[in-house]
Amino acid sequence: MPKYTLTVNEKKQTVDVDAGTPLLWVLRDNLGLTGTKYSCGEGICGNCTIHVNGKAERSCVINVEDAVGSSITTIEGLAEKHDHPIFKTWIELEVSQCGYCQPGQIMTLAALLEQNPKPSRKEIDDALNSVLCRCGTYQRIRNAVDKLVEEGQ
Amino acid sequence: MKNSNKIKRRVFIKVVGLSGGGLFLASYVPLQNLLANTGDDPKIFAPNVFLKIDSNGIVTIIVHRSEMGQGVKTALPMLVAEELEVDWDKIVIEQADVDAKYGSQTTGGSTSIRRSWEPLRVAGATARVMLITAAASHWNVSSDNCYAENGFVINKLNNEKLSYGELVDEASKLSIPTDVKLKDPKDFKIIGKRIHRVDTPDKIYGKAKFGIDVVIPGMFYAAVSRCPSFGGSVKSYDAAKAKNISGFRTVVQISSGVAVVADSTWRAFNGRDALNIQWDLGPNAKINSDDIHNKLVNKSKADGYEFESRGDINKNIEEEKILDAVYEVPFITHAPMEPMNCVAEFKDGKAELWAPTQNPQNARSEVAKALGISEVDVTVHVTLMGGGFGRRLVSDFAVEAAEISKAIKKPVKLTWTRQEDMKFGWYRPPSLHVLKGAIDAEGKAMKFSHHIIAPSITQFRFAPDLPPKDYDIKEGTVGLEYQIPNMRIAGSIIKTPIPISWLRSVYNTQNPFAIESFIDELAFAANTDPVEFRMKMLPDDSRLKNVLKVLAEKSGWGIGKILPKGRGRGVALFKGYDSFCAQVHEVTISGNKIKVDRVVAVIDCGIVVNPDLVEAQMEGAIVFGLSAALKGEITIKNGGVEQSNFDDYEILTYNEMPEIEVHYVKNTLPVGGVGEVGVPPCAPAVCNAIFAATGKRIRKLPIRLDS
Numbered sequence: 001m002p003k004y005t006l007t008v009n010e011k012k013q014t015v016d017v018d019a020g021t022p023l024l025w026v027l028r029d030n031l032g033l034t035g036t037k038y039s040c041g042e043g044i045c046g047n048c049t050i051h052v053n054g055k056a057e058r059s060c061v062i063n064v065e066d067a068v069g070s071s072i073t074t075i076e077g078l079a080e081k082h083d084h085p086i087f088k089t090w091i092e093l094e095v096s097q098c099g100y101c102q103p104g105q106i107m108t109l110a111a112l113l114e115q116n117p118k119p120s121r122k123e124i125d126d127a128l129n130s131v132l133c134r135c136g137t138y139q140r141i142r143n144a145v146d147k148l149v150e151e152g153q
Numbered sequence: 154m155k156n157s158n159k160i161k162r163r164v165f166i167k168v169v170g171l172s173g174g175g176l177f178l179a180s181y182v183p184l185q186n187l188l189a190n191t192g193d194d195p196k197i198f199a200p201n202v203f204l205k206i207d208s209n210g211i212v213t214i215i216v217h218r219s220e221m222g223q224g225v226k227t228a229l230p231m232l233v234a235e236e237l238e239v240d241w242d243k244i245v246i247e248q249a250d251v252d253a254k255y256g257s258q259t260t261g262g263s264t265s266i267r268r269s270w271e272p273l274r275v276a277g278a279t280a281r282v283m284l285i286t287a288a289a290s291h292w293n294v295s296s297d298n299c300y301a302e303n304g305f306v307i308n309k310l311n312n313e314k315l316s317y318g319e320l321v322d323e324a325s326k327l328s329i330p331t332d333v334k335l336k337d338p339k340d341f342k343i344i345g346k347r348i349h350r351v352d353t354p355d356k357i358y359g360k361a362k363f364g365i366d367v368v369i370p371g372m373f374y375a376a377v378s379r380c381p382s383f384g385g386s387v388k389s390y391d392a393a394k395a396k397n398i399s400g401f402r403t404v405v406q407i408s409s410g411v412a413v414v415a416d417s418t419w420r421a422f423n424g425r426d427a428l429n430i431q432w433d434l435g436p437n438a439k440i441n442s443d444d445i446h447n448k449l450v451n452k453s454k455a456d457g458y459e460f461e462s463r464g465d466i467n468k469n470i471e472e473e474k475i476l477d478a479v480y481e482v483p484f485i486t487h488a489p490m491e492p493m494n495c496v497a498e499f500k501d502g503k504a505e506l507w508a509p510t511q512n513p514q515n516a517r518s519e520v521a522k523a524l525g526i527s528e529v530d531v532t533v534h535v536t537l538m539g540g541g542f543g544r545r546l547v548s549d550f551a552v553e554a555a556e557i558s559k560a561i562k563k564p565v566k567l568t569w570t571r572q573e574d575m576k577f578g579w580y581r582p583p584s585l586h587v588l589k590g591a592i593d594a595e596g597k598a599m600k601f602s603h604h605i606i607a608p609s610i611t612q613f614r615f616a617p618d619l620p621p622k623d624y625d626i627k628e629g630t631v632g633l634e635y636q637i638p639n640m641r642i643a644g645s646i647i648k649t650p651i652p653i654s655w656l657r658s659v660y661n662t663q664n665p666f667a668i669e670s671f672i673d674e675l676a677f678a679a680n681t682d683p684v685e686f687r688m689k690m691l692p693d694d695s696r697l698k699n700v701l702k703v704l705a706e707k708s709g710w711g712i713g714k715i716l717p718k719g720r721g722r723g724v725a726l727f728k729g730y731d732s733f734c735a736q737v738h739e740v741t742i743s744g745n746k747i748k749v750d751r752v753v754a755v756i757d758c759g760i761v762v763n764p765d766l767v768e769a770q771m772e773g774a775i776v777f778g779l780s781a782a783l784k785g786e787i788t789i790k791n792g793g794v795e796q797s798n799f800d801d802y803e804i805l806t807y808n809e810m811p812e813i814e815v816h817y818v819k820n821t822l823p824v825g826g827v828g829e830v831g832v833p834p835c836a837p838a839v840c841n842a843i844f845a846a847t848g849k850r851i852r853k854l855p856i857r858l859d860s
C-alpha cells in the first residue's frame with residue numbers, strides 16, 4: 001500500500017492509504033481530525049473546507065496524492081489558542097446552530113480575509129455562497145463578516 | 154484507523170464526556186482540579202434525575218433532550234439553574250443517555266421547552282428548598298431566615314454562608330418536598346436573558362463530537378447498499394470485487410440490504426460500490442411521481458371525511474362571489490448537513506450505541522427488537538447532531554449499525570453517504586388541497602371549505618387501519634382562528650409505498666400554505682387589503698390578531714403601500730405548538746427569478762426563555778421554509794427517489810438570504826414551542842408576495858415562475 005507524507009497543521013504525518021482516497025477521509029479517519037466535516041462528498045456544500053497552501057479548498061475532492069508537498073490547515077490548526085478574530089466574533093454573535101457546517105464556513109472566510117482583509121460584498125458572496133448551512137445561519141454569518149471586515153480583520 | 158485504535162475505552166468515554174456528551178463551561182477546569190485533589194470520592198446530592206451536586210460544590214445539570222442546533226443544551230439547564238439559584242458560569246452540563254426515568258426524551262414537535270418548563274423548574278426549586286432546609290437546621294434557625302443565591306445558602310440574620318457543596322451531606326438525608334413554590338417571573342435572573350450557547354466554542358473550533366465523529370477502540374467502518382426501489386429486497390449478491398478492495402474485512406446481509414465492512418469509511422464506501430447485487434425490485438418498481446399525483450387527484454373528487462364544520466357551506470348567499478382553487482405540494486426531505494450515521498457495539502448479548510438521534514427511546518426499542526434482545530440490554534448515548542429536522546426521529550440507521558455489529562461481533566461505525574441520505578429518507582408527504590370560498594357583497598368571507606388529500610404518516614408507520622377521525626393530515630387545518638360563518642374542513646388519505654415521516658412542522662407546512670394563500674385570494678376578490686381582511690375575521694381577544702397587529706406595524710404594512718414594479722409583499726399567519734406567528738415577506742421578481750429581500754416575523758410564544766435562541770430558531774425556520782417553498786422537491790421514478798445530492802435537491806444559499814427581522818410579543822403566558830412555528834407562514838407569505846408583485850397566483854410548490 002502506498003504511503004503518503006502530508007503536512008497537516010504544521011506537522012508532518014505519514015499515512016498508509018490507497019491512491020485516490022479523498023483528503024477528507026484521510027484527515028478524519030487516519031489523522032483523527034474530525035473537525036473537517038463530510039456532508040456531500042462532491043464539492044457542492046463546502047462543509048469540508050480546509051486550507052491548502054493558504055487557499056480554501058474542498059477536501060472531499062482532493063486526492064491524497066495531490067496533497068503531498070502542500071501545507072494543509074484544518075479547523076483544528078487555524079488558531080490553536082482559539083484566539084482567531086473569527087472565533088471571537090462567531091461566539092459574540094452566536095452564529096452557530098447545530099454547528100456542523102461552521103468549520104467549513106469559518107475556513108472559507110478565514111482564507112478570504114487572509115488574502116484580502118477588506119473584501120467587497122461581491123467577493124464575500126462569491127466565497128461564501130456555496131457553503132451550505134441547513135440550519136439557516138446565513139444572516140448571522142453575514143453580520144459576523146460585516147463586523148470582521150469593519151474591524152479590518 | 155491505527156491512531157484511533159490506540160485510544161483506550163476509558164479515555165474515550167472521557168472524551169465523549171467532554172465533547173460529545175457532557176459539556177463543560179470555562180470554569181469547569183478549576184473545579185475539575187478541585188475534584189482531582191480530593192482523596193475520597195465526593196458525596197452526591199441528587200434529589201431528582203435532572204441535577205446533582207457533589208460535596209466539592211460541582212453542580213451538574215442533565216439534559217434529557219437532544220441538541221441538534223436548537224439550543225436545548227443551553228435552554229433546558231437555564232430552567233433548572235433559575236430555580237436552583239446557582240452561578241450559571243459554574244455549572245456542568247451533561248447529556249443524558251437513554252432512560253425511561255426522564256420521561257419522554259423525544260426531541261420533536263417543538264416540545265422540549267414546553268414540556269420541561271414546569272418539571273425542570275420544579276427539579277431546581279426542590280433542590281434549592283432542601284439545601285435551604287439543610288442550612289437552616291445546621292444554623293438552627295427557621296428556613297424563612299435563609300435564602301439561596303449563587304450556589305450558597307445565606308443566613309439573613311448574620312449573613313453567614315454555606316456553599317451547596319458543604320450542604321450535600323445534610324440535604325441528602327432530607328425527605329423530598331412535594332409542593333415547592335416556583336419563582337415569580339419578575340424575579341427571574343437567568344430565564345429571559347441572552348445566555349450564550351454552552352456548546353458554541355467547541356463546535357466552531359472543530360472539537361465537538363457529532364455522531365459521525367465518534368471513534369471507539371477496535372472499531373470497523375461500514376457502508377450499506379439498499380434496494381433502489383422501496384419495498385424491494387436482495388435476491389443474491391456477489392462480493393468478489395468488493396473483497397479485492399484493500400482494507401476489506403467482510404460483507405454481511407442485514408434487513409435493509411448488504412453491508413460492507415472495512416478498515417476505513419472510504420474503503421467501506423468503495424467496497425459497497427463494488428458489490429454486485431441482484432435485487433428483487435419488489436412491488437413498487439414501477440411507481441412514479443405521476444402515479445401518486447393521480448391518486449391524490451382521484452381522491453379529491455370525493456368529499457372526504459369531515460373533521461369540522463360550521464353553518465352550511467352549501468347555502469346560497471346573496472350576491473356571493475365564489476372562488477375555488479386547488480393547491481399542491483410535493484415530497485420534500487430533511488437533508489441535515491450531517492448524514493445519517495451510528496456507532497454500535499454488540500458484545501455479550503448487549504448493544505451499546507452512540508447515535509445522533511432525536512429519539513433515543515425509540516432507537517433502543519427498535520434495536521432491541523431487531524437484535525432479539527431486551528431493551529434493558531441496549532444503551533444509547535446521544536451524541537451531538539448536525540441538524541435533525543425530524544429525520545432522526547426514525548431509528549433506521551441505528552438498527553442497521555446494531556445489526557452489522559452483531560453480525561461481525563465487532564464495534565462498527567456506519568456512515569451513510571449524502572446520496573443515501575437523499576434516496577433513503579423518510580419524506581414529508583405530498584398533498585393536494587381543494588379549496589372553496591365565498592365572499593358577500595360587502596366583501597366579507599362567508600364560506601370556506603378545505604379538503605386535504607395526502608398520505609398519512611400515522612397510517613403508514615403505525616396504524617394501517619387508522620380511523621378517519623384520527624387522521625394526522627388535519628394538523629394545521631382544524632381549529633382555525635378565522636371566524637367564517639360557514640365552514641367545512643375535510644380530509645382523505647391515500648396510500649403510497651414511499652416512506653414518510655415527520656419533517657419540521659409536518660402537515661403544518663402543507664395546510665397553512667393552501668389556507669393562507671387562499672385567504673389571500675379571497676381578500677383580493679373582496680378588494681380588501683390582506684391584513685385588514687384577516688383582521689376582520691379574527692376575534693378581538695385572539696393572540697394571533699395581536700401578533701398580526703404588531704406585524705403590520707413592524708413591517709410598515711400599509712405605509713408606502715405601493716412598492717416599485719416587480720416588488721411585492723405578502724402576509725401569512727400561523728398558530729400551533731402553543732405559539733402564534735405572523736410574517737411579511739417582500740420579494741423582487743425579475744424575469745422568472747425570485748429574490749426574497751426581507752422577512753419580518755412576529756412571534757408570541759409566551760414567556761421567552763432565551764431571546765437569542767428564539768430569534769435563531771425563527772431565522773432558521775424561515776430559511777427552512779423558504780428552501781421548501783422555492784426549491785424543495787423529491788420526485789419518484791421506478792419506485793425510488795430521483796434526487797441524490799445538494800445539486801439536484803437545492804437549499805437556500807448565502808446570497809439568497811433575506812434580511813430577517815424577528816420581533817416577539819412580551820408577556821408572561823405559558824411557554825410555547827419555537828422550533829417549528831416559523832416554518833408554516835413562509836410558503837404562503839412568499840407566494841402572496843409574488844402575487845402582489847406579478848398578479849400570478851402560485852398554487853403549486855416548489856414555486857416555478859416559468860411553468
Ligand code: FES
Binds near residue numbers: 059
Ligand atoms: S463534503 Fe466536500 S464539499 Fe461537501
Ligand code: FES
Binds near residue numbers: 098101133137
Ligand atoms: S449550523 Fe447547522 S448546518 Fe449550519
